[in-house]
Amino acid sequence: MVGTSPVGLHRVIEPVGVLPQAAQRLDSRPEIGPDEVRVRVERLNLDAASFRQLADKHGGDGAAVRTEVLEIIRTRGKMHNPVTGSGGMLIGTVEEVGPDSPLGLKPGDRVATLVSLTLTPLAVADGLADWDGRSEQVPCAGHAILFGRSIAAVLPDDLDPQLSLAVLDVCGAPALTGRVVRRYDRPVTVAVIGGAGKSGSLSLAAARRAGAVRTVGVVPTDAERERLAAAGLADEVALADARDPVALAAAVGAALGGPADVTVVCVDVPGCEHGAVLSTAEGGTVIFFSMATSFAAAALGAEGLAADVTMLIGNGYVPGHAAYALELLRGEPAVRRLFEARLAAD
CATH class of the missing domain: 3.90.180 (Quinone Oxidoreductase; Chain A, domain 1)
Incomplete structure (x- = not known):
């Protein structure tokens, strides 16, 4: 050729x-x-x-x-x-x-x-x-x-190859989350929507390591709430349907005492854009790290809410992202347990 x-x-x-x-x-x-x-x-x-x-x-x-x-x-x-x-x-x-x-x-x-x-x-x-x-x-x-x-x-x-594959599949999410949190010149609060999943659990660990003052993981079921709470990766675990904008914003606000400075969307269903924007403080940042995200819904929703937020679409690549995600897995036993449990369930 x-x-x-x-x-x-x-x-x-x-x-x-x-x-x-x-x-x-x-x-x-x-x-x-x-x-x-x-x-x-x-x-x-x-x-x-x-x-x-x-x-x-x-x-x-x-x-x-x-x-x-x-x-x-x-x-x-x-x-x-x-x-x-x-x-x-x-x-x-x-x-x-x-x-x-x-x-x-x-x-x-x-x-x-x-x-x-x-x-x-x-x-x-x-x-x-x-x-x-x-x-x-x-x-x-x-x-x-x-x-x-x-x-x-x-x-x-x-590491078991299947475990490595599961981590590397989402390695851009924690790397970008950590980068965004570190760029703030003050302590920030972070909400991770879908916090019990692969990218969500890694993003919670990355936010904490990057200096987030308080984190909340949002999950849709009681079982996931119990799993994430037991892992201890988030300061608070909230239960909400990410497709319900008002309920999601209320859950984040109750957990953090107000909207999040940084909101990371890691869920794999459409319709979560407006809730993520509504959950984020003025001047804050929303990271959409889901292939179910609609650019039009996010952009027009933020405009309609008169929301002054920066919206980022995670493209899956940050220099050093693979090594960083694997290091998180090795250094955070709770993250590893969540991944191994997920693989066992599959």
Whole structure:
């Protein structure tokens, strides 16, 4: 393969001229160009919003979910949910490295990709036969292609690969949360909507480490409230439906004594934008770290509320984010217990 692009333009089949993430279809052939890397795929991790949408669509029918995921990959040459617009990430073993690849990988490295499956050429060879369609983590045999500007992390030897995959899937959330909290020149309060989930629990730990004076984790069920309270990752745990703006703002206000300076949205359902804005103090910051977020709803909702807040969309990348998230997992036993319990339940 000649004339490769470091951002993968040469892999776009249609429409020509767009980047791989925006493409309808990618070329997933295994032959690599001089700056590409081919990975033998072992496991996919579907992002939470995508998996929830598929599971809800098919009423929890795992076989139907598996069939649709296979069809998406077959027709698009990547895992790119057409409804949520999101994908996930993968782990695997490096098979071949082009001579001009700048990624620093070598054959035999076990890696996790830190770029979305929505822009990663992917082919499945086993029909996902070992996946029951009922969990975000998908055992898989196939191959994927990394570009010159892709990002991947070599998996650490001291952690179970499935645990590493779960952490690295959301590693941008705690890194961005910590960065935002540290930028304030005063102690701030932080609300994490979806605090008992993967990105939520890591974001709570990151906020505390970054100097947040008080934190609240907001969850939708009594079971999650008990789980997060037992973990001790938040100063307060509040129960509220994030899709109910008034109830969410009231819950955050009661827990913190007023709206939060920083609100982090980590839930995987749509309709949480207005509640997040309403829960945030004037001059505060809202971080939307969910693929279910609607930019229009967030922007127009804030305008309609006359809310003077800065809104950030977490793009999943902050320099050093993978190492930071893994260090949080190692250094925060409560976070690790939550992740391991989630994996056991799946």
